[in-house]
Amino acid sequence: MNPLILIRGGGDLASGVALRLHRVGFQVAILELARPLAVRRTVSFSEAVYEGTQTVEGVTARLVSADQFQVALEAREIPVLIDPQANALNNQFLISPASTFVVDARLMKSEPEALPNRVALHIGLGPGFTAGANCHAVVETMRGHALGRVYWDGQTEPDSRQPDGDARRVLRSPADGALQAKKAIGDFCKEGETIAAINDAPVVSPFDGILRGLIHPKAPIVAGMKIGDVDSRNDPSLIHFVSDKALSVAGGVMEAVFVKLKEGGEFYSPSYT
Numbered sequence: 165m166n167p168l169i170l171i172r173g174g175g176d177l178a179s180g181v182a183l184r185l186h187r188v189g190f191q192v193a194i195l196e197l198a199r200p201l202a203v204r205r206t207v208s209f210s211e212a213v214y215e216g217t218q219t220v221e222g223v224t225a226r227l228v229s230a231d232q233f234q235v236a237l238e239a240r241e242i243p244v245l246i247d248p249q250a251n252a253l254n255n256q257f258l259i260s261p262a263s264t265f266v267v268d269a270r271l272m273k274s275e276p277e278a279l280p281n282r283v284a285l286h287i288g289l290g291p292g293f294t295a296g297a298n299c300h301a302v303v304e305t306m307r308g309h310a311l312g313r314v315y316w317d318g319q320t321e322p323d324s325r326q327p328d329g330d331a332r333r334v335l336r337s338p339a340d341g342a343l344q345a346k347k348a349i350g351d352f353c354k355e356g357e358t359i360a361a362i363n364d365a366p367v368v369s370p371f372d373g374i375l376r377g378l379i380h381p382k383a384p385i386v387a388g389m390k391i392g393d394v395d396s397r398n399d400p401s402l403i404h405f406v407s408d409k410a411l412s413v414a415g416g417v418m419e420a421v422f423v424k425l426k427e428g429g430e431f432y433s434p435s436y437t
Contacts, residue, residue, distance in 0.1 A: 167284060168237075169265045169421070170195055172250060174210030175202040176377075177289065177305065178269030179220055180410025181417050182209055182242055186223055188418070191237050194225060195247040199384055203377035203393055206349055206403045207410075212244045214380055221405065230258055253281040265424070267417055268293070271305070273323045285424045287417055291323040300424075303416035305409075312412035314420050328409070332370035335378075335392030339365050343381050343391060350400045351375050359392060367392065374400050 169185055171178050174194040186192045200210035209225035212218040218225050225242040228235075230252070236243035245252060253261050265285040268276055273291045276298060288298070290305035295315050304310045304320045307328050327334045337343075341363035353359055353369035360367045360378065362385060369375075377393040385391060395402065 166191075167263050167265045167421075167425075168193065168259060169267060170250070170252070170259070172266065172268045173270035174200060174212070174225070174244060175208050175269070175271070176204035176406060177271060177410045177413055178267075179207055179209045180406040181267055181269055181289075181414040182225075183221060183223055183406060184411065184414035184418060185421070186242060190421070192242050193233070193237070194242060194244045195250055195252065196244055197248050198246050199380075199382055201379060201383050201389075203379050203390055204349075204403075204407075205377065205380060207406045209242060209244060211380075213246060214382060218244075230255065233258055250280055253279060253283065265421060268299070285421070287420050289413060289417075290320055294319050301420040303413055303420065305413055307409060311409065312414075312416040314416045314423075330396070333373075333376075333394050333396070334390055335359065335367050335370075335394065337362050337385050337387055337389050337391045338367065339363050340386050341365075343379060343383070343385055345378060345381060347375050347378070349375055349378050350403045352398070352400075353394060359394075362391075369394055371396055372398070374398055374403070376403060 168191045171182050172195050174196045182192050196210050200213050202208035202210045205211045207220050212225045212227045225244050226236050228243040233243050261281045261283045264283045266283050267287045269289045275292050286299040288302045293299045293302040295302045296317050302315045304313045306321045339362045344361045347359045355371045357369045358366045373394040373396040376395040379391040
C-alpha cells in the first residue's frame with residue numbers, strides 16, 4: 165500500500181507531522197477551516213488558506229480546489245483543501261478511502277465526530293481520542309516522558325488545561341471581535357508593551373521576549389481564545405522552525421504509519437462499519 169495521508173488541521177503541530185511525512189516520501193494533504201486559527205503562522209501550512217501558498221522549512225503547501233489536488237501532489241507540494249468536515253473522503257474521484265490514512269491534528273481536546281467514510285488507518289492526536297473506539301491509534305501530545313508515544317488501545321493523558329512551560333506566554337483575547345496587530349511575528353516585545361488590540365482592548369506582552377505567534381487578523385475571535393505566544397528565549401530565528409514538540413509527535417505518527425504498512429491488510433474497527 166502507498167497511502168495518501170490526509171491531515172485534518174494545518175497548525176504548528178499538524179505542520180510538523182506533515183513536514184516529516186512529506187520528507188520521507190509520503191503524499192500528504194491538509195484539510196482546513198475556511199479561516200484557520202493557527203497562532204504560529206510562520207510554521208503553519210494552514211497559512212496557505214490566507215496567502216495561497218506557505219513554505220515551511222523548504223516545503224511548500226498550496227491552497228487548491230478539488231481539480232487541482234492531484235497536480236499539487238505530483239509537483240511534490242502539499243495540497244491544502246478547505247474541508248473542515250473531511251468530505252473529500254466521499255469524493256471517489258479525488259480519494260480512495262481504502263488506501264487513505266487520516267491524522268486528526270485539530271487538537272479539539274474533545275471526542276471527535278465520526279469520519280464520513282471508513283479509512284485504512286485513523287490516527288488521533290491528544291485528548292478526546294480513544295484507540296480502538298473512535299480511532300485506531302492515539303499519539304501523546306503532552307510534554308513529558310510519554311510525548312510522542314503511540315497507543316493502540318485506550319487514551320492519552322487528559323487535557324491539563326494548562327499550556328506548556330510558563331503559562332503567561334500564551335496571549336488570550338480579552339473580548340469577541342477582530343484583531344488589530346501592533347506587532348509582527350518575530351518582533352521583540354517589552355513587558356507591558358501592546359502587541360495587539362481586540363476592539364480597542366489591548367493585549368500586552370507578559371514579559372520581555374520575541375512574539376512567537378499571532379493569529380491572523382481575518383480569523384474569527386472570541387473572548388478567552390488563544391491569539392498569540394511570546395517566547396522569552398529572545399531568538400527570532402526560532403519562528404522559522406517547527407518545534408521540538410511537533411517533531412516528537414510527528415515521530416509517533418510515523419511509527420503508527422509504518423506499523424500499519426508492515427502489518428498490511430485491512431484495519432477497520434467496528435466504529436467505521
